[in-house]
Amino acid sequence: MKKVFGIALGILTAIGGFVDIGDLVVNAQVGARFGMSLGLVVIVGIIGICLFAEMSGRVAACSGRATFDLVRERLGPRVGLMNLIASFAVNLLTFIAEIGGVALAVMLVTSVSEVLIVPFVGLLVWAVLWRARFTVMENVLGLLGLCLVIFTVALWKLGPSWSDLTSQMATVDKPASEDWWTYAYFAVALFGAAMTPYEVFFFSSGGVEEKWTDKDLGTMRSNVFIGFPLGGVLSLSIAACAAVVLGPLKVDVAALSQVGLPVAVAFGKIGIAVVIVGFVAATFGAACETGLSAGYSLAQYFGWQWGKFVRPRKAAKFHAVLILATLVAVAVLMTGVDPIMVTELSVVFSAVALPLTYFPILVVANDREYMGQHANSSVTNFFGTIYLVLIVIAAVAAIPLLIITHMGAGS
Amino acid sequence: MGLQKRGACRVRVGAALLALVGVAGCTGQPASTSAWQSSSERVIGTAISGLGTARLVVTQEQRSRLQHSYAVVASTDTIDTTAKEVSSYLVKQPPDQLHDAQAVVTDALQQTVTLLSQVRVELASPGLDGPAAARLVKRIDAMRKALEKLQTGVTTAPDAVGKR
Numbered sequence: 400m401k402k403v404f405g406i407a408l409g410i411l412t413a414i415g416g417f418v419d420i421g422d423l424v425v426n427a428q429v430g431a432r433f434g435m436s437l438g439l440v441v442i443v444g445i446i447g448i449c450l451f452a453e454m455s456g457r458v459a460a461c462s463g464r465a466t467f468d469l470v471r472e473r474l475g476p477r478v479g480l481m482n483l484i485a486s487f488a489v490n491l492l493t494f495i496a497e498i499g500g501v502a503l504a505v506m507l508v509t510s511v512s513e514v515l516i517v518p519f520v521g522l523l524v525w526a527v528l529w530r531a532r533f534t535v536m537e538n539v540l541g542l543l544g545l546c547l548v549i550f551t552v553a554l555w556k557l558g559p560s561w562s563d564l565t566s567q568m569a570t571v572d573k574p575a576s577e578d579w580w581t582y583a584y585f586a587v588a589l590f591g592a593a594m595t596p597y598e599v600f601f602f603s604s605g606g607v608e609e610k611w612t613d614k615d616l617g618t619m620r621s622n623v624f625i626g627f628p629l630g631g632v633l634s635l636s637i638a639a640c641a642a643v644v645l646g647p648l649k650v651d652v653a654a655l656s657q658v659g660l661p662v663a664v665a666f667g668k669i670g671i672a673v674v675i676v677g678f679v680a681a682t683f684g685a686a687c688e689t690g691l692s693a694g695y696s697l698a699q700y701f702g703w704q705w706g707k708f709v710r711p712r713k714a715a716k717f718h719a720v721l722i723l724a725t726l727v728a729v730a731v732l733m734t735g736v737d738p739i740m741v742t743e744l745s746v747v748f749s750a751v752a753l754p755l756t757y758f759p760i761l762v763v764a765n766d767r768e769y770m771g772q773h774a775n776s777s778v779t780n781f782f783g784t785i786y787l788v789l790i791v792i793a794a795v796a797a798i799p800l801l802i803i804t805h806m807g808a809g810s
Numbered sequence: 811m812g813l814q815k816r817g818a819c820r821v822r823v824g825a826a827l828l829a830l831v832g833v834a835g836c837t838g839q840p841a842s843t844s845a846w847q848s849s850s851e852r853v854i855g856t857a858i859s860g861l862g863t864a865r866l867v868v869t870q871e872q873r874s875r876l877q878h879s880y881a882v883v884a885s886t887d888t889i890d891t892t893a894k895e896v897s898s899y900l901v902k903q904p905p906d907q908l909h910d911a912q913a914v915v916t917d918a919l920q921q922t923v924t925l926l927s928q929v930r931v932e933l934a935s936p937g938l939d940g941p942a943a944a945r946l947v948k949r950i951d952a953m954r955k956a957l958e959k960l961q962t963g964v965t966t967a968p969d970a971v972g973k974r
Contacts (some may be wrong), residue, residue, distance in 0.1 A: 510879045648862030651855065654887035656880065658864050668873035675880075808852055 410629070412541025417630020418637075419656075419685035420500030421493070421592040421746040423678070424739055426634045427658040428807070429585050430641030431650050432577065438568035438635055440586045444593025444730040445631035447786050449623050451757050454764040454775065454783070456619040458607030462769045466603045467699030470759040473766060482759050483700045485752040487693060492745040494689035495728040498524060498684035499738025503655040507675055513696075514735055521729035524686050528694075528721050529579060533608045533711050540684030546677030550636040553665035559643045567642075577809070584800040584807050587793050588743070590752030593634070595693040596788075599760065601624040604695040608708050642663075651712075653739060743806060750797040752791040754798045761787065775802040843905050846969055850915050852868040854961040855897040858954055860892035864929045865950045871933060872943035878933075885930040893923050894895070910972035918960055925953055 413668030423531040429437050455466050462469060501520045502513035509516070529534055561789065573582040602623075611619060640661035641652065650657060657679065662670040692705075698705035705717040761783045767774045775783065841849070867884045870876040878882075894921045904912035929946055933939060940945070963971045 408848070477943075494855050508877075508882055523943050644866070645862070648866060649858050650862040650866070651859040651893040653859075654884070656884035656887045657863055660870070660884065661862070661882070663870050663880075665868070667873075668877055670879055671877055742885075783899050809848070809855075 406618050406621050408538060410619055411769065412538050412544075412624040413528050413622045414541075414545060414629045414633070417627055418544065418547055418633050418681045419493075419594060419595070420496050420682050420738075420742050421749070422634045422698055423500070423587070423637060423655070423658050423681065424742050425592045425746055426637040426653065427641040427645070427653040429589055430638030431645035431652050433573060433582065433585065434642040434646060435564045435635075435639060436569040436572055436574070437586055439571060439637065440589045441593055441631060441638070443635050443789070444590045445628055445634075446782075447590075447789070448594050448598060449627050450782055450786060451594075451760055452599050452602050453620060453623045454779070455603035455760050456606050456623060457616065457773055458612070458764055459603040460611040460615050460619060460683050461613055461771060461773045462624050463607065463610075463612070464599060465607045465695065465699050465761060466763070467696050468540060468702075469763045469769060473763050473769075474759055478759065479700055482755050483696055484790065486596050486600065489595075489726060489745065489749050489752040489756075490600075490619055490689055490693045490696065492741065492748055493595060493597055494686060494693060494724055494733050496738060496742040496745045498687035498725075498728045499741055500655065501594065501598040501679060501686055503738055504675060504678035504682055507656055507659070507678070513738065514733060517729055517732040520686075521685075521725050523644070524683070524690060525722060525725045527687055527719065528690055528707075528725075529711060534607070537605065537684075537779075538647065540680050540687065543676060543680030544684055545638075546673045547633050548667070549662055549666070549670055549673045549677065550633060550640050551668060554636050554639050554643070555660045557640065557643050557661065559639065563636020563806075564642070566638055574701055581634070581804045581807055581809050583796065584804040587750050587797050587800055588746045588807070590789075591748075591753070591791050591797070593631070594753060595746070595749050596752055596756040597689045598690045599756065600695055601688040602607060604692070604699070604706070609708050610708075616773070626642040634675040635686050636772070649785065654711055655739070671754055690724055693724045740806075747797050747801050750796070751791045752793050754787065757790055758787060821834065832843065841902060841905060843908065843968060846902075846908055846912070847964055848903050849899060849902060850912075850964045850968075851961055853895050853919060854915065854957050854964065856895040857892055857919055858957050858961070860926055861922060861950050861954045861957070863888045864926055865954075866949060867933070868929060868943050868946050868950070874939050878937065882930065882934050884970060885926070885933050889930060892901045892919075892926060896920070896923060907926075908968055911968050912972075914972035915960065915964065918957060922953055922957065923951060926971045 426441070457468060459465055467479070467483065468481055498517065498520050499513065501524075502516040505520070507515045541609070573579065606615075606619065637658065642656070644661035644664050645652065645657065652658060659671055659674045659678070662674045666673075694717045695705060697703075697720050703716040704714045706714060710716045731741075739789050761775070761780075764770060765775045765780065864885060866887075867876065867881050871878075871881045899919065900916060929950070932942060932946065960971065
């Protein structure tokens with residue numbers, strides 16, 4: 400019974416923790432402008448994140464060591480350093496976006512400018528990273544993040560033409576008013592948002608924090624293969640709600656307040672209250688995950704003591720990185736930079752960094768010295784290779800598309 | 811000493827030239843017609859988006875389906891986004907033959923920002939009653955229609971925009 404409860408809790412927190420500010424913003428933008436015509440990209444992204452999260456979770460469970468630790472050992476310091484630089488930079492950018500996202504969500508309730516809220520959010524995030532137990536942090540925020548299920552319920556309540564939404568997904572065609580470059584840009588952004596590198600690092604490092612062994616592989620796989628796809632359903636619901644309510648009014652989503660409006664149409668004030676709790680939990684949870692991932696990546700590469708399972712005094716450098724990352728994030732946001740713009744940049748640069756993040760994981764997961772009998776099967780390698788090709792295409796296309804389309808405004 | 815003076819003079823002239831090139835680079839070169847069309851179409855699209863959001867907020871607020879603070883923040887966000895786009899559009903130099911068209915687009919955009927700002931003011935205090943909301947929705951719809959017409963004009967026949 401305890402095991403069933405553990406699995407259920409893991410799945411629920413995986414669903415609630417799947418969506419972050421990047422998913423919220425990009426899915427709503429895409430839904431409002433392109434309907435569900437890019438829905439297949441979300442599905443491809445979710446399969447990809449499941450594939451690589453399972454690999455990195457398996458690496459953590461079988462070796463008892465986290466990804467960066469093994470990447471440096473297996474591929475040498477140079478490749479490890481490239482991996483570190485790319486992942487750390489994207490992580491930090493995502494961390495800034497998530498803290499900005501929390502501030503924007505709080506602003507919806509208080510009407511106070513997000514610039515004034517940011518320092519308090521930074522302090523709170525740091526306090527949680529410093530004091531809260533890993534499982535408490537993960538479970539509480541993951542469960543509260545489930546409030547975003549309201550998008551799925553709202554979609555049902557809005558009563559859209561399901562056949563229309565499905566046919567938009569199946570036909571993969573852009574609206575006449577948009578051009579193909581912009582369509583491709585948002586495809587890359589959606590792919591980057593679904594496959595954000597921090598999710599994998601956090602997942603594998605979390606496995607080490609929770610002392611997974613090969614006996615936990617079943618639980619880990621149920622989290623990944625049930626929790627992540629259901630989290631992906633939330634992403635698709637956000638896009639579909641935007642397509643149904645914002646699309647006909649030609650609304651181009653540029654603020655978090657616009658993302659929640661379809662829920663107001665469906666459920667009124669109660670819906671908005673639930674959605675705001677979901678926004679805060681999703682972005683706060685992701686801020687904690689990205690903040691920890693920044694510390695994990697540096698500490699694992701340089702061989703420092705890391706993690707929340709040891710006292711802060713024993714992992715002083717790890718905690719110093721957390722403090723510095725939080726200060727940098729707060730300082731950047733205090734300049735008045737638009738957190739939504741940071742979010743858009745973070746998902747595009749995630750796409751750029753994907754090959755440097757996922758290729759080493761594929762290599763390590765194939766190494767029988769670490770993995771023993773749990774090394775990748777030929778089927779996993781087949782799909783892993785296909786995904787590497789997709790990832791490289793997205794990475795190469797991301798920056799040119801960003802420039803050509805003026806960040807998705809249109810070429 | 812003479813050489814030193816001449817060298818300092820060259821540095822000064824070089825710096826002046828560099829500054830001149832910098833200033834010349836900052837002055838607006840007229841955009842091509844297609845670039846103007848594309849940026850006008852984009853900024854009008856942003857204005858239509860802002861009005862769409864405002865319409866949604868007003869109708870939901872009137873039916874008491876939105877928290878007051880949420881409605882105010884959403885309408886403020888809309889003004890921010892639209893005004894930012896409009897202000898960056900205003901500093902662009904149109905092609906010589908499209909000055910009238912630019913004036914018409916600019917005027918419509920400014921009217922949109924004014925309307926969005928009125929929506930926010932009425933939402934914030936004292937709040938919307940039925941007739942006030944209906945009046946605002948009517949104005950928003952009329953403005954949206956005018957902008958959509960303008961957008962079509964800018965795309966299909968920019969020279970004809972502003973010429974009656």
